[in-house]
Amino acid sequence: MKSYINTKETDMKFTDFNLKSTIQQAIDEAGFKEPSPVQKEAIPLILEGNDIIAQAQTGTGKTAAFGLPIMDQMKADGSVEGLVIVPTRELAMQVSDELYRFGKYAGLKTATVYGGTAYAKQIERVKQASIVVATPGRLQDLLMSGKIKITPRFVVLDEADEMLDMGFLDEIKNIFTFLPKERQTLMFSATMPKGIRKLAEQILHKPKTISITKTESTNTNIAQHYYVVQERERDDALVRLIDFKNPAKSIIFCRMKKEVDRLVSHLTSQGFKVSGLHGDMEQKQREVTIRGFKQGGIDIFVATDVAARGLDVNDVTHVFNYHIPFDSESYVHRIGRTGRAGKTGEAITLVTPAELRTIKKIEKDVGTKLLTQVIPTRQEVQNSKSDELIAAIAGTQITENAINLVKTLQHDLDIVTIAHLLASRLQESQNIKGKENIGLGLEEIELLIERTMRGRGNDRGRGGYRKSGGSNRNSRNRRNSQGGSRHRGRRNSKPRRD
Ligand code: ADP
Ligand code: MG
Numbered sequence: 001m002k003s004y005i006n007t008k009e010t011d012m013k014f015t016d017f018n019l020k021s022t023i024q025q026a027i028d029e030a031g032f033k034e035p036s037p038v039q040k041e042a043i044p045l046i047l048e049g050n051d052i053i054a055q056a057q058t059g060t061g062k063t064a065a066f067g068l069p070i071m072d073q074m075k076a077d078g079s080v081e082g083l084v085i086v087p088t089r090e091l092a093m094q095v096s097d098e099l100y101r102f103g104k105y106a107g108l109k110t111a112t113v114y115g116g117t118a119y120a121k122q123i124e125r126v127k128q129a130s131i132v133v134a135t136p137g138r139l140q141d142l143l144m145s146g147k148i149k150i151t152p153r154f155v156v157l158d159e160a161d162e163m164l165d166m167g168f169l170d171e172i173k174n175i176f177t178f179l180p181k182e183r184q185t186l187m188f189s190a191t192m193p194k195g196i197r198k199l200a201e202q203i204l205h206k207p208k209t210i211s212i213t214k215t216e217s218t219n220t221n222i223a224q225h226y227y228v229v230q231e232r233e234r235d236d237a238l239v240r241l242i243d244f245k246n247p248a249k250s251i252i253f254c255r256m257k258k259e260v261d262r263l264v265s266h267l268t269s270q271g272f273k274v275s276g277l278h279g280d281m282e283q284k285q286r287e288v289t290i291r292g293f294k295q296g297g298i299d300i301f302v303a304t305d306v307a308a309r310g311l312d313v314n315d316v317t318h319v320f321n322y323h324i325p326f327d328s329e330s331y332v333h334r335i336g337r338t339g340r341a342g343k344t345g346e347a348i349t350l351v352t353p354a355e356l357r358t359i360k361k362i363e364k365d366v367g368t369k370l371l372t373q374v375i376p377t378r379q380e381v382q383n384s385k386s387d388e389l390i391a392a393i394a395g396t397q398i399t400e401n402a403i404n405l406v407k408t409l410q411h412d413l414d415i416v417t418i419a420h421l422l423a424s425r426l427q428e429s430q431n432i433k434g435k436e437n438i439g440l441g442l443e444e445i446e447l448l449i450e451r452t453m454r455g456r457g458n459d460r461g462r463g464g465y466r467k468s469g470g471s472n473r474n475s476r477n478r479r480n481s482q483g484g485s486r487h488r489g490r491r492n493s494k495p496r497r498d
Helices: 021-030 037-047 062-072 089-106 119-128 136-144 160-165 169-176 194-203 231-245 257-269 283-294 328-335 353-366 378-394 400-410 415-430 442-453 458-468 473-477 482-493
Strands: 052-055 082-085 110-113 131-134 154-157 184-189 208-211 222-228 250-254 274-277 300-304 318-321 345-351 371-373
Touching: 021 062, 021 089, 037 052, 037 062, 037 184, 037 208, 062 082, 062 089, 062 154, 062 184, 089 110, 089 131, 110 119, 110 136, 119 136, 131 136, 136 169, 160 169, 160 184, 160 194, 169 194, 184 194, 222 353, 222 442, 231 257, 231 318, 231 345, 231 378, 250 257, 257 274, 257 300, 274 283, 318 328, 328 345, 328 353, 345 353, 353 442, 371 442, 378 415, 400 415
Parallel strands: 052 184, 052 208, 082 131, 082 154, 110 131, 154 184, 222 345, 222 371, 250 300, 250 318, 274 300, 318 345
Antiparallel strands: none
């Protein structure tokens, strides 16, 4: 089920909102047909003049959910009528672009305000804009120094949870002291931790709550699964999965900057087109890197959570969690980098036996069951590569040089031998790395989960699967393999309770 299409029984259209024709024209031009769930709920409430607090996952169309109804009510009289506060510079630019797109036929200009660049140009733009999209730091600067004076009727906090995570609470509170009391305030957040609710109480007036239920809020376009590996197998597992999935564009998440750097050089040495993204990068360098990723040239991004905040690249096909995130919120944010704009995506998480408890908690918090999978063997990857190779060969143009090459070879060899040699040569270039089996089999994982959920120590499990896993592929999947039944027996005969 796509997130924007057929999400509800009702067949609602954008025209049902009766927006101004100039706004509707922009919606048509953007190719939006049906409003997303959060748009269906938020747009009428905002048009009625309510404050709202809305929870919905990333990639569910929140920008249009607040942008369309506020722009519909704007006069384009040369004053700043709307203020949108977002956590990062990238998001400011993205949101600003999207709002510009919706408002251009209505004569609504946008200005973008963020740190790290000169003041003058931004101030100039603000003076001509109907909508200001700003990051908290620079906005607070401009307001406190009196460099800009604005009285917006509409104030939006976008990605509010991320702003609090990034430590912007004081700035936000301070900014509100400069804003008119008579205003409509809209708060959007992917998650609703306590801090967000508290802030909402302070800045919102009788808000209507919108919560796109968990299953709707976790984008159903994203296939989510996890693989269980030993700590030392992470790199091999990652390379094998990339080889197997052959992702067009992917992001690999790590916990630390150090890990980002290490993985970038490791994957580069394996021949992948990789780039790292972490918090310490200079803004310019960061932009160049992101552009490289958006336009091709770089297929894989290795990033920390902070660095990937607000990153909106529309066609990320795969998100890899090299390390499981620290909490469920980060998990939601991470996987939200794929499956955007109604496209499908895949989120893959590597966990060690000791981390199974965390993955179970994430499943519970997020309200989705993740699929357990076994890492393909070298042979399996080889087979799938062979299929690709066959397709590629079938689609190749025969060249003059190739004909001459075969003629030369035919002096000494028969044609079948030549074909075999060439095929071997081609396969060699595919070179699937690593050992045959990586990670745990399904049965071992099931067993471990059972133990984990019963509160048994992971150490007991560890001895067991080492013996049963490993070289014999069959033992990885068959329920009644020797290893499995032996452990079942032992567990039953010696019940433990803590
Ligand atoms: P969020 O803020 O919830 O993360 P965005 O507002 O950035 O999501 O929207 C994600 C993508 O989906 C954008 O590229 C946007 O243009 C697109 N989009 C939003 N609403 C719709 C819609 N109703 N139909 C099709 N595409 C949409
Ligand atoms: Mg957004």
